[in-house]
Amino acid sequence: MYAAFALQLKPKEFEQIRQFVYRQAGIHLKSGKEELVRTRLTKRINSLGLESFQDYLRLVRQDRSGNELTLMLDALTTNKTGFYREDVHFEFLREKVFPFLQPLHRIRIWSAGCSTGEEPVTIAMEAREALPDIDRRDFRILATDLSAGVLEKAKQAVFAQESVQCIPSRLLRKYFQCSHQDERRRFRLCRSARSMIVFARLNLVAQWPMKGPFQVIFCRNVMIYFDKATRERLVNRFHDLLCPGGYLLIGHSESLTGLSHPYSFIQPAVFRKED
Numbered sequence: 216m217y218a219a220f221a222l223q224l225k226p227k228e229f230e231q232i233r234q235f236v237y238r239q240a241g242i243h244l245k246s247g248k249e250e251l252v253r254t255r256l257t258k259r260i261n262s263l264g265l266e267s268f269q270d271y272l273r274l275v276r277q278d279r280s281g282n283e284l285t286l287m288l289d290a291l292t293t294n295k296t297g298f299y300r301e302d303v304h305f306e307f308l309r310e311k312v313f314p315f316l317q318p319l320h321r322i323r324i325w326s327a328g329c330s331t332g333e334e335p336v337t338i339a340m341e342a343r344e345a346l347p348d349i350d351r352r353d354f355r356i357l358a359t360d361l362s363a364g365v366l367e368k369a370k371q372a373v374f375a376q377e378s379v380q381c382i383p384s385r386l387l388r389k390y391f392q393c394s395h396q397d398e399r400r401r402f403r404l405c406r407s408a409r410s411m412i413v414f415a416r417l418n419l420v421a422q423w424p425m426k427g428p429f430q431v432i433f434c435r436n437v438m439i440y441f442d443k444a445t446r447e448r449l450v451n452r453f454h455d456l457l458c459p460g461g462y463l464l465i466g467h468s469e470s471l472t473g474l475s476h477p478y479s480f481i482q483p484a485v486f487r488k489e490d
């Protein structure tokens with residue numbers, strides 16, 4: 216245990232943190248976020264026995280493993296996610312996307328900013344339902360995130376009772392094994408769905424090792440952190456990796472309005488690369 220000390224965040228320190236976080240992860244901390252930065256990082260600074268934001272920033276910069284940077288970014292972002300979040304996208308998958316994928320043998324879907332895995336797992340279940348011969352196809356879901364912590368959790372593929380409530384009970388029974396742990400029910404994703412997902416750490420504003428092409432890219436509730444220039448660069452990079460006729464799905468609170476991009480608008484939060 217450690218005693219929590221309230222720390223003062225000087226304007227110069229906020230500016231240094233703001234610039235550092237922007238360079239590292241494209242995360243744009245607007246002015247007005249000083250209190251958020253102060254409260255979220257104070258806990259970590261106290262637990263390390265450090266005395267100032269300046270000391271903490273020095274430590275993050277010196278940590279070659281990148282672990283402290285991950286913890287810092289985790290503290291400043293939210294990993295909120297859920298099964299069937301923004302359900303209208305999964306209706307769109309069922310009605311428009313899977314019929315388009317039906318003739319293909321090689322299928323690649325990318326969940327960019329996958330957090331703890333609920334999004335790629337929902338895609339995996341829906342894909343298995345729509346394409347009964349899926350195991351004879353070359354089908355992969357690439358699920359990436361900046362945070363090593365959320366990816367570790369995602370790879371375990373074990374979910375609490377509260378989080379599986381949005382999964383239709385037929386699919387829950389079909390794709391999860393239920394067990395009891397400390398009097399709480401836990402749900403583990405079955406191997407057939409697990410094996411469809413490849414998790415990897417990837418910073419969306421850095422280099423990408425993969426070449427695509429992807430038929431669908433989900434990047435939902437991630438661009439909320441980025442400024443206009445970063446969003447514009449990102450959606451154009453996604454466009455390069457999509458195959459003709461492929462889809463980009465973004466969060467319903469996000470938009471491409473005001474960005475220069477070549478997509479066709481299909482419906483709110485759904486965009487298509489032209490054939």
Ligand SMILES: C[S@@+](CC[C@H](N)C(=O)[O-])C[C@H]1O[C@@H](n2cnc3c(N)ncnc32)[C@H](O)[C@@H]1O
Nearest residue numbers: 240294295296328330361362418419435436437
């Ligand atoms: C709010 S969650 C969204 C999860 C999921 N896509 C959904 O909509 O439910 C945002 C995720 O974006 C990730 N993220 C933030 N900046 C990122 C970056 N530069 N590169 C990759 N992932 C990033 C965070 O770690 C977090 O897990």
